[in-house]
Amino acid sequence: MIPKESYGCGNINTIPSFQIPDLYEYFYELVKQIPEGSISTYKFLACALGDCRAARAVGQLLKGNPRPIVVPCHRVIMSDGAPGGYAGPHTEKKIALLRKEGVYFQDGRVRDFEGILFRDFETTYPLRTLREEQQRIGQEIVIPEEQHRDFKTVLGLDISYHDREARGAGVLFEEDEVIEEVVVEGRVDFPYISTYLSYRELPVYLRVLEQLKQKGIVPELVMTDGNGILHPRGCGIGAHLYHLTGLPVVGVAKSRLCGTTGEFREMLEFGVDCTGKGIAAEVHYDGNLLGHAFIYNAKKVKNPVFVSPGGGVSFQDGLRAVAGCSRFRLPEPIRAAHRLASRWE
């Protein structure tokens, strides 16, 4: 792993986890291994990627197959033998293609399912490798005790997409003023897979930070659109970013990835001095406090955001920073980054 002091200085391809081959292409090569006359399932492909729970992501990847037939996505069916979808409503087309290959359906299920099921994928299980890396990083992160720290400059990060084309944005706030904006564009080589978000978006974020560094700017606090340590392996995108850069990071997610939320209380009762700014509830996972569900204005807003430190900042200081720069449901730096990233031309 690159040293913390040199964030953004090196080629991201020198980071071990980013040497993983283009996962889109890797996946399509897996699909090409299914021989004519055989079928496989979304779940077996997910297992071949290295995470059996990523079956949904497999469905999304097949949906985006750029080379139908060449990449025989029609040979991928559901675990119960049902055909599953094909190019939208064209399940009939899928059935016809399979019939031509000698695969037949009976009562809506593939006949001799077990007999023609292909499961011997040649694979290195890339997601397993990444999961192990996340586990390692998550274990290393220690969240400091409250320091009553105020952050003069806060950087909001976000990305928008057109398929694999990404537009990443960083907006730096000082007090309530925008003092710097950075945009980077590029192509991502990792799909969205829940719990692996950082492998898709971190390369873009690192380029934003590098741009800022070249301008002599180092933010005091970074806010990511996604969790900090509130993650099954303690390694959400904010935590991973902290690990790579050493910058204080607080993660803000719009929906719950994991954990259970307790009772909402006035923030003052948490010892977080944000009277009138909102309410919060602890989020626990595996018996550990990993973050807070936070509602900025309970009168107006119903859904909480999920705030968790990535590292370099305490739970309370991170929460207070988010509350302090919130005017609507999401903190202003993230809203601004979201708007900037969405401005394609």
Add this chain to the structure above:
DNA sequence: GCGACAG
């Protein structure tokens, strides 16, 4: 009926 998983 289970599980329901950031962007």
Add this chain to the structure above:
DNA sequence: ATCTTGTCGC
């Protein structure tokens, strides 16, 4: 995230 009509609620 992105694609998007009609619907719900302050």
